[in-house]
Amino acid sequence: MNRVNPRLTLLTASGVCSLIVLDTNIVAVTLPTIARDLGANFADIEWVVSAYMLAFAALLLPAGSIADRFGRQKTLLCGLSLFILASIGCGAAPNALFLDMARAIKGVGAALLLTSALASIGHTFHDEVERAKAWAFWGACMGVAMTAAPTLGGLITESIGWRWIFYLNLPVGLLLMAMVWRAVPESRDPQSARLDPWGSLAFSGSLLCLIWGLIEANRIGWSNPITYARLIGGALLLGLFVVIERLQRRPMVDLQLFRHPRFIGALLGMFAYAGCAQVMMTLLPFYLQNGLGFSAIASGLGMLPFALTMLICPRIGVRLSSRFAPATMMASGLALVGGGNLLSAWAVGSGGYLPFALAIAVTGAGAGLLNGDTQKNIMACVPRERTGMASGMSTTMRFSAIVLAIGVYGALLSSHTEHLLRGSLSAQGTQWLDQAQGIASRVVAGDMAAAMSLLPDSAQPLIEPLARQAFVGGFTLLLAVAGGLGLLGALVVGTLMRHPIPLAGSAPAVAATRRARA
Incomplete structure (x- = not known):
């Protein structure tokens, strides 16, 4: 070489x-x-x-x-x-x-x-x-x-x-x-461990469940049983990963x-x-x-x-x-x-x-x-x-x-x-409260125009500063x-x-x- x-x-x-x-x-x-x-x-x-x-x-x-x-x-x-x-x-x-x-x-x-x-x-x-x-x-x-x-x-x-x-x-x-x-x-470890597919799957599944639960919780609700199932499943898979690694000769x-x-x-x-x-x-x-x-x-x-x-x-x-x-x-x-x-x-x-x-x-x-x-x-x-x-x-x-x-x-x-948006909207009346989740999701994403499109034209000048x-x-x-x-x-x-x-x-x-x- x-x-x-x-x-x-x-x-x-x-x-x-x-x-x-x-x-x-x-x-x-x-x-x-x-x-x-x-x-x-x-x-x-x-x-x-x-x-x-x-x-x-x-x-x-x-x-x-x-x-x-x-x-x-x-x-x-x-x-x-x-x-x-x-x-x-x-x-x-x-x-x-x-x-x-x-x-x-x-x-x-x-x-x-x-x-x-x-x-x-x-x-x-x-x-x-x-x-x-x-x-x-x-x-x-x-x-x-x-x-x-x-x-x-x-x-x-x-x-x-x-x-x-x-x-x-x-x-x-x-x-x-x-x-x-x-x-x-080229370099390698001649005594490297065999690939560990089960450990990899457990760790990957743990991260997937945790991040899936966190991201989707605001859409489906934090009290939704699916949210609990995803977060608890992530914790259990992380524990399974530890058990799998403990059983490996060269983990x-x-x-x-x-x-x-x-x-x-x-x-x-x-x-x-x-x-x-x-x-x-x-x-x-x-x-x-x-x-x-x-x-x-x-x-x-x-x-x-x-x-x-x-x-x-x-x-x-x-x-x-x-x-x-x-x-x-x-x-x-x-x-x-x-x-x-x-x-x-x-x-x-x-x-x-x-x-x-x-x-x-x-x-x-x-x-x-x-x-x-x-x-x-x-x-x-x-x-x-x-x-x-x-x-x-x-x-x-x-x-x-x-x-x-x-x-x-x-x-x-x-x-x-x-x-915060729900609190501000409730002070203005209740007619727009149903749109609060959709407005907030689009405002946080950076699409104020799409957020305001959920409201009638007359309400947009009032709601936009509240959303921001x-x-x-x-x-x-x-x-x-x-x-x-x-x-x-x-x-x-x-x-x-x-x-x-x-x-x-x-x-x-x-x-x-x-x-x-x-």
Whole structure:
């Protein structure tokens, strides 16, 4: 095998990950436009994001095993092929259901890509200093992609149409395939576990039931027996997954690692970061468009304070990590995220863009400190030959948190908006109360025109400001809950991460232990 420049391998793997991050975040500013074009309500729009995230999160663990067993280069090439084909399907979607299905297939390709790309980086760089630099570069690439995504999405949507945010993945994907072929050496774990179809099905089914229950609860009712059945079924399937993994000789998830508080803290740090900070890249543009009336491109530009601080802070984090223990870094990042979300809730309630921009800049700063640190701390807890498993576990936590957060925050936003709107409508009389659910669902999705079409022309000037005010109230609650969860995460993760690293004897373990004792 020809020797490959490690830096070129890092560039290629980071490029693959950047494509996924760009594609994930570029959709956010286009969702209201997609809702108007396809006649979709808020539940339909939630599925545009959740179908992708659900397939992504559910298949990350088996994708890690596939990368370990069959080779990271082969998995990258297969994942890119699937990702490109599904992107074409998304661009050509005639309705919301077709778009959701194509997005789910795209999530499968993204899962194959991300785990194998991260495993390639972990396998290539094993010196502690070089690995830290590699993850810092990877984090910077993710930051650039996140920074560019909202503005690029708004620009494409307003200039040539939202479908081109998917079509443009074709040339980019083909370029990355050529780079993978040349720059990523084949690597695998010769002792990798057999594929675990039953465990994969149990975990996938658990996420599906939970997110299905959360998204559909506002439509069919939280007291509906079907809602209870979906949520309880999700919890039972998650328990079944644990039982299945305990019975495996070499499981897809090494449950022995969960005996170590340090490892649990690292995973919870990833979960809290994704569920309180990264998910905001999807949700904040809804406020900019629905609450402040921004266009798609203006809302993309409006996200720059968040994206820029998220881009800058990983470099600051690299310098600070040499002086402070990982527990301090993780807790500080989550505290900034929690505080930023609480400030955003205040800014949304007070109105105006400037205070909102300053608040989301604080959230972005916390996200920037956490972006590379979370991944690094998890990977440090496992042997080098099981980097595929570690990357699968860490990214599963990341995207499981995002998909569950979208379900939870979406449920809060939709239900509280409807509750506030019903209160406002009842003060005006009872003749429009029957339309409250339909109005709220379309307002939250960003289609005010469709919401107002449910009312007679004479009532629209009166109801439109009430609907917008109800949305702002719902979004304030969403941000307040996210802020509280971020601060709670800072406390719990900071406590757990102060325990010694589980893998004593390895170079990363020794260094991390020294920092923890410092």
